[in-house]
Amino acid sequence: MTFDFDTPVQRAETDSQKWQKYAGRDILPMWVADMDFKCAPAILAALHARVDHGIFGYARPEKSTVDAVVDAMERNYGWKIDASWIVWLPGLVVALNVTAQAFAAPGEEVLTLSPVYPPFMSAPKNAARASVQVPFELTAGAWTINWDALERAVTPRTKLFYLCNPHNPVARVWRREELVRLADFCERHDLVLCSDEIHCDLILDPALKHIPTALLSPEIAARTITLMAPSKTYNVPGLGTSFAIISDAGRRTRFVRATAGIVAEVNNLGYVACEAAYRDGEPWRQALLAYLRGNRDFLLATVARELPGIVIEAPIEATYLAWLNVAALGLADPIAHFEQHGVGLSEGTYFGAAKGHYVRMNLGCTRATLAEALRRMKLALAAR
Ligand SMILES: Cc1ncc(COP(=O)(O)O)c(C=O)c1O
Numbered sequence: 001m002t003f004d005f006d007t008p009v010q011r012a013e014t015d016s017q018k019w020q021k022y023a024g025r026d027i028l029p030m031w032v033a034d035m036d037f038k039c040a041p042a043i044l045a046a047l048h049a050r051v052d053h054g055i056f057g058y059a060r061p062e063k064s065t066v067d068a069v070v071d072a073m074e075r076n077y078g079w080k081i082d083a084s085w086i087v088w089l090p091g092l093v094v095a096l097n098v099t100a101q102a103f104a105a106p107g108e109e110v111l112t113l114s115p116v117y118p119p120f121m122s123a124p125k126n127a128a129r130a131s132v133q134v135p136f137e138l139t140a141g142a143w144t145i146n147w148d149a150l151e152r153a154v155t156p157r158t159k160l161f162y163l164c165n166p167h168n169p170v171a172r173v174w175r176r177e178e179l180v181r182l183a184d185f186c187e188r189h190d191l192v193l194c195s196d197e198i199h200c201d202l203i204l205d206p207a208l209k210h211i212p213t214a215l216l217s218p219e220i221a222a223r224t225i226t227l228m229a230p231s232k233t234y235n236v237p238g239l240g241t242s243f244a245i246i247s248d249a250g251r252r253t254r255f256v257r258a259t260a261g262i263v264a265e266v267n268n269l270g271y272v273a274c275e276a277a278y279r280d281g282e283p284w285r286q287a288l289l290a291y292l293r294g295n296r297d298f299l300l301a302t303v304a305r306e307l308p309g310i311v312i313e314a315p316i317e318a319t320y321l322a323w324l325n326v327a328a329l330g331l332a333d334p335i336a337h338f339e340q341h342g343v344g345l346s347e348g349t350y351f352g353a354a355k356g357h358y359v360r361m362n363l364g365c366t367r368a369t370l371a372e373a374l375r376r377m378k379l380a381l382a383a384r
Contacts, residue, residue, distance in 0.1 A: 003287040005037050006366050015238075018362075022344050028365075028373045031346045033168070033321060035235045035364030039273070040284035043234060046276035047269055059268040061088060065275040069243065072278040076201070079215045085247050087256055088266045090240040092198055092227045094259075096123040096162065099225055102258035103192040103251075104129045104159040111153055111191070112162040113145060114352035115169055115323070120162045120196075121352065132158070133352055136170060143170040143314050145178060147185075154189050161191045165213055166199045166318035169351050169360045173208045173317040176216075183213065183220040192251065194225045198242075201233040201285060204293050205317045214247065222248040225255060230277040232319075233285060235364075241270030292320050295363040295370050302374045307381060320364040323348075327357045329384065334359050341380035343373045 011019040018029045038044070066083045073079040089095050100110055100123045110124040114133035124131040134150050136143040163182065166173045174182075186193045195213035203210055214221040229242035246252035296316045303310050303324070311325040324345075326334045334356060335347045348358030363370060 001041075001283060003040075003284055005288070005291040006368070008366055008369070009036060009038055011036060022339075027339055027342050027344045028369060028376070029344045030362045030365070030373055031344050031360075033232060033319075033362060033364070034237050035320060035362075036366060036369065037235055037288070037364065039235045040277065040281045042280035042284065043236065043273050043276045046272050046280075050269060050272040056268050059266060059271055061266070061271050062275075064279075065271050068275045068278040073212075073245075077210060077212050077215060079212050081245055082247070085245050085252065087244040087246060087252065087259075089242045089244060089259075090264050090266055090270075092196060092229055092231075092242045093119045093123070094263055095225075095227045095242065095244055096120060096194070096196065097126055098255060098258045098263065099162075099192075099194045100124045100129050100160065101127045102254045103194075103225075107157065108160075109155060109158045110160040110162060111150070111158055113150075113164075113167075115348065115358065116162075116164055116351060117168045117196075118350045120164065123162075124160075130157070135352075138313055141314055143167070143172050145182070147181070150185060158189060159191060161186050161193050163193060163195045163213060164199075165195050165197050166203065166210065168199060168319055169321050169323045169346075169358075170314065171316040171319045171321060171323065172314070173203055173205065173210065176211055179211055179213055179216055183216050186223060187219065192223050192225065193220065194227065196227045198227060198229050198232050199319045200228065202289070202292070202320065203318045204289060204296055205315065208317055210318075214245065223251070225251065230274045230281075233288075234273070234277040234281055236270070236273045236277065239267070239270040239273050241266050241274045291367075292363060295320070295365075295367060296322070298367060298370060299361070299363060299374070302371075306378050307374070309381060310377075320362060322361045322363055324359050324361055325357065326359055329381065331356060331384065337384075338377060338380050341383065342376040343380070 018032045073081050106128040109130045109132050111132050112120045121131040137146045200210040214224040214226050226245040231237035309328040331337045346360035
């Protein structure tokens with residue numbers, strides 16, 4: 001079966017957050033992380049059938065939904081999880097906030113590596129916990145962890161470590177040695193490790209594999225809260241269906257207790273989409289990865305050839321998000337400048353970068369949209 005990622009789908013004047021931001025303005029939205037592609041036919045068919053049933057009462061996952069997740073973990077990563085370890089959630093930003101409340105007390109600290117997806121830094125603060133960020137280093141063309149700085153950042157108040165695996169926005173797939181070293185770091189300092197793996201099925205480099213952090217050893221599994229969802233890969237984030245995998249019963253209870261009365265249940269359609277994605281979505285996912293690889297390669301070639309002053313410093317190994325260094329352009333406000341020329345990017349400072357240094361670009365769009373965005377960016381450079 002072939003899948004069509006090239007035919008544009010009209011998203012302007014719909015409920016799309018990504019497109020509403022620039023309603024009425026000729027600005028291509030390349031910011032928030034959802035894709036402009038219709039989701040897999042298998043998911044659409046399952047949703048249609050569920051809608052035809054016609055009743056949308058309070059939902060619980062069916063056994064077939066749980067089985068689809070359990071089977072996907074084993075098939076994709078050789079990770080044998082027990083169904084009882086799964087905690088269903090309406091989103092992973094929710095999970096980051098719950099984790100901070102469950103595993104750190106007010107005034108205690110949550111460590112992470114930056115730049116990073118903004119809720120990694122805001123979730124602790126939302127609950128009067130502190131966020132401490134250790135900047136990545138650029139070593140031989142790869143974003144790497146500054147281990148000395150990480151050790152120095154630990155205090156007696158550090159209780160939790162947030163890992164983004166693979167990483168948004170630097171698009172890095174963590175290697176086994178790095179994960180083992182991080183796990184050892186968390187064990188030595190007795191930190192709970194929250195591993196957000198929402199992008200794990202979006203590995204673009206065929207030579208690399210996703211390694212769930214909890215798979216490293218039973219000891220590290222016991223201190224790991226793994227966060228996953230079909231939302232990014234299968235383009236169903238608006239259906240609000242995610243899950244944590246927590247093998248340690250004590251930590252799972254603590255996590256669930258922190259959700260009580262606050263976190264809403266997952267909805268009927270989200271469960272249906274989740275099951276169809278993990279059970280039947282693989283051919284579509286493979287086609288998507290091929291298309292995204294094409295977009296990535298097109299971006300890299302175009303930036304190198306036609307956008308002097310914009311630098312992509314490291315390979316885009318995973319995700320459909322590109323982290324662009326725009327410091328050499330000398331723009332006080334790169335976002336405003338590119339918006340003036342018709343391209344809406346994500347502000348690097350939200351991820352912890354210095355003002356004017358970085359922007360993030362979403363490549364989850366048709367090749368034609370990407371080409372048009374890059375054409376406009378070239379004009380933007382000429383108009384400085
Ligand atoms: C690392 C990471 N975690 C979580 C989310 C959002 O998750 P949710 O929509 O389930 O809250 C994103 C969205 O881009 C993300 O990149």
